Amino acid sequence: MTAIDERFREACRIAVAAGERALDRYENRGELTIESKGLQDFVSAADREVEDYIRGELSRLFPDDAILGEEGGGDEADRVWVIDPIDGTANFLRGIPAWGVLLAYVVDGVTEIGLTVLPVLNEVYAARRGHGATLNGRPIRISGCTEPTEACAAVSFSFKQTRDDITGTMGWLHDNGIDMRRIGSSAVILAWAAAGRVDIALIVSCNSWDCLPGLLLVEEAGGRATHYADGCSLLERRPVAACTPALAASLQARFAGLGLDAEAPAT
Numbered sequence: 001m002t003a004i005d006e007r008f009r010e011a012c013r014i015a016v017a018a019g020e021r022a023l024d025r026y027e028n029r030g031e032l033t034i035e036s037k038g039l040q041d042f043v044s045a046a047d048r049e050v051e052d053y054i055r056g057e058l059s060r061l062f063p064d065d066a067i068l069g070e071e072g073g074g075d076e077a078d079r080v081w082v083i084d085p086i087d088g089t090a091n092f093l094r095g096i097p098a099w100g101v102l103l104a105y106v107v108d109g110v111t112e113i114g115l116t117v118l119p120v121l122n123e124v125y126a127a128r129r130g131h132g133a134t135l136n137g138r139p140i141r142i143s144g145c146t147e148p149t150e151a152c153a154a155v156s157f158s159f160k161q162t163r164d165d166i167t168g169t170m171g172w173l174h175d176n177g178i179d180m181r182r183i184g185s186s187a188v189i190l191a192w193a194a195a196g197r198v199d200i201a202l203i204v205s206c207n208s209w210d211c212l213p214g215l216l217l218v219e220e221a222g223g224r225a226t227h228y229a230d231g232c233s234l235l236e237r238r239p240v241a242a243c244t245p246a247l248a249a250s251l252q253a254r255f256a257g258l259g260l261d262a263e264a265p266a267t
Contacts, residue, residue, distance in 0.1 A: 004112060004113070004128070007062065007105055007112075007113060008105075008113050008126075008128050010057075010061055010062075011103055011105060011113050011115050012115060012124075012126055014054055014057045014058065014103065015054075015101055015102075015103045015115035015117045015124070016117060016124060017053070017057075018050050018053055018054050018085065018101045018103075018117070019100075019101045019117035019118075019119040019124075020119065021049065021050055021053055022046060022050045022085070022086055022092075022101055022119055023119035023120065025044075025045075025046035025049065025050075026046070026092055026095075026099075026119070026120065029044075029046070029092065029093060029095065044086075044089060044092070044093060046085075046086060046092070047070070047071050047085045047086045047089060048071050048072075048085070049085075050085035050086060050101065051069045051070070051071045051072055051083055051085035052072075054069075054081075054083050054085065054103065055067055055069065055072060055083070058081050062081075064079070065077075065079045065080065065081055065105075066079065066080040066081070067080065067081045067083065068080050068081070068082045068083070068208070068209065068234060068235075069082070069083035069084070069085070069209065070083065070084045070085065070207065070209045070210075071085060075235075076233060076234050076235060078107065078108055079105075079106070079107050080105075080106050080234070081103065081104070081105055081106075082102075082103070082104040082105075082106060082208055082209050082212050082234065083102065083103055083209060084101070084102040084187070084207075084209040084210055085101060086099055086100075086101065087099060087100050087101075087102050087185050087186055087187035087188075087209075087210055088100060088183075088184055088185030088186075088187060088188065090184060091184045091185060096184065097118075097120035097121060098118075098183050098184055098185050098188045099118070099120070099184075099185050099187070099188070100116050100117055100118045100119075100185060100187035100188060100191070101115075101116075101117040101119065101187075102114075102115065102116055102117075102187050102209060102210070102212070102213045102214075103115040103213065104208075104209075104212035104213045104216070106212065106229070106234065109229035109234075110129070110227075110229070111129065111212045111213070111215065111216045111228070112128065112129045113127070113128055113129075113216075114126070114127045114128075114212060114213030114214070114215075114216035114217055115127075115213055116187050116190070116191045116213045116214055116217060118187070118188060118191065122136075123135060123136060123191070124136055124137075125140075125191045125194065125195075125213070125214075125217050127194075127213070127216045127217045127219075127220040127221075128220075129216065129219075129220070130220075131220070132220050132221070133194050133216075133217045133218075133220035133221040135191075135194075135195055140194055140195045140196070140217075140221050141196060141221050141222050142193065142194060142196050142199075142218065142221045142222050142223040142243075142244050143196035143197075143198075143199050143244055144196075144244070145199035145244050145246070145247065146244065146246035146247070147246075148176045148177055148178050148247065148250060149176070149177035149178070150199075151178045151179065151199040151200055151244075151247060152178070152179040152180075152181065152198045152199050152200070153173055153178050153179065153180050153181070153198065153199065153200035153201070153202055154180075154181045154182070154183055154188075154189035154192065154193070154198040154200070154201050154202070155169065155170070155173070155180060155181070155182055155189075155201075155202045155203075155204070156182070156183070156184075156185070156186050156189060156201075156202070156203040156204065156206070157169070157182075157203075157204040157205070165204055165205075166204065169202065169204055169255075172254050173202075176250070178200065181198065186201075186203050186206060186210040186211050186214065187210065187211075187213070187214060189201040189203075189214075190211060190213075190214020190215060190217060190218060190242055191214055191217060193214070193217075193218050193223065193242045193243070194214070194217035194218045194220075194221040194223065194242075195221070196221075199243060199244055199247060200241065200242070200243040200244075200247060200251065201214070201218070201241060201242045201243070202241045202251070202255070203239065203240045203241065204239055205237045205238070205239060206237060206238060206239065206240045207237055208228055208234040208235075211226075211228065211240050212228060214242065215227075215228060215240060215242060218242035218243075219242075222245075223242055223243060223244055223245065224242065224243055224244070224245050224248040224260045225240075225241070225242040225243075225260070226238075226239075226240040226241055226242070226258050226259045226260065227259055228240065230259050238257065239255060239257055239258055240258065241255065241258045241260060243260070248260040
């Protein structure tokens, strides 16, 4: 077993176990302590507990790997695990099932492993670079959509973006006849793009921990996706997107910095 084989196996186990812990807290969310990090930006005791569990397991198994998490922070490194313990915390706290646990392994800026667990939906998405993407162990593929007027886009934005950013994005989608959904979780919309449930996932401004697993899922499912670390630190926010190959050019032309025209990293 290679080092990456071992990491993939353990990442799958850890992410599923973390999802079970998060689900237990979700089902008892009325007992949680909640804090505000900003306008409509929340963190709960569940976020911290789940991240602490993941960090503990990774530190025990792979002590030489760095860790970067949404709640616990960290730094970039040649080999780093990136954690979002609960993506879609607002949904989680309201009892909306669209939220997930995210875990990625990044080597020299390239995401090699990505796990997205959607506990309420009983869905485990897994990808390893060069080995395809799966949902509950079965291979998945992006949709075959080629025309904007037949496409459905899932979008994500927050109060961190300006009104002009948001209305500009929505207006362009509307003008091009693209149907729209706003789900409230980057993890969910990227996983659903990989599974062919939506044709475009567009996130106006994103943190690395919100999207690295999902971007890899889409690539490994045959789609086009932003390569996060191209010209950007894992500690910086940036716009990201994922879509079918036929829709990439029009998205890239409208939204600067998506990198959908870049070559995929070598495996």
